[in-house]
Amino acid sequence: MSIEIHLSPDTHRNKEIVVIQFDYSSEIVGLLRQHFPAQWSQTKKCWWIARKDFDYNKFKEIFSNTAKISLPHKKQKDIVKEQILPSNYLEKLQRLRYSDSTIKTYSKYFRDFKAAFKNIDIDDLGPEEINDYLSDLISKRKMSTSQQNQRINSIKFYYEKVLLRKKLYYHIDRPRKESKLPKVLSKTEIKSIISNCNNLKHKCILSVIYSAGLRRNELINLKITDIISDRGLICIQAAKGKKNRYTLLSKELTQSLRLYYKEYQPQIWLFEGIKPGTQYSASSIVNILRRACYKSKISRRITPHMLRHSFATHLLEQGTDLRYIQSLLGHSSPKTTEIYTHVSNQNLSLIKNPIDDILNDST
16 A cells, blocks of 8 residues: 555635645546545645545545555644534443444444435435435445445434334345355464464463454453463453353463463453553554464464454364354354354365375376
């Protein structure tokens, strides 16, 4: 992502504008013309959009995969015009105890929805207008089915939970969910990644994620008191869906965790940031894994969640019952856990490949 777009406030023809500057790119120009009322100024030698028409959130989303957006912090308030959420929308999300991540996502997408109807009272919108908005959004932007569903849910939440309207007040065609198989690592790759962490703390972080099948946030939220070493268990509290569960604590890893505890002396959280008593950051986990993969000469992109997928797949390959794996991972439905049967070589390894006989006969 070598292209950088610089945004800055200015005035032009007695109008407040947002100046858009970048090294020439036909792709950037095409996206500007397609999605925004952008104009070229011959005098200023730059592209610009009237301040009143500039939607920073939309701009950021359109160009996030194409360029780096540079926005001076001191000038941010002069450029970013954030849509205000209905006060009862945020309040309802919090009262119903939605997770911080869901609140952030719903708020962002509902602001986008509200911005699209800035001169209209959204309470008066009908199902046709909402469907048209979503159809237009989906056709113009490349987004995952997961994001599409989250956008739909953010709108449904307002009309059904905040305004207390019937669920069938409007109908939105949901996209088919993509059937993607989880990406997993071999035990050899896991061993190489962990052994290439020279720092004890980093080694323990990656080991706990893999050996307990944790999501990244679950590791960050682990407290010292959640480690039940005498029973070989880790207690995961208020995980996805506000559910508690127990998962495995490795005997071998317990010894490493004791050494780690003596050396780092965490106060509250099992893994803390530089400042004592603060939680470890999600981005730091990504960086630890990236460095370990580089040292292990693993060139493909590896994410922390792939360690969780690998844990489940390796358990299945060892003959562990799917019901136990479902419980350890905290899946509500066995169908979610069954996806690992498609990536496990548990049964495939028993099948003899017919080409083996062909090649043996040819030698």
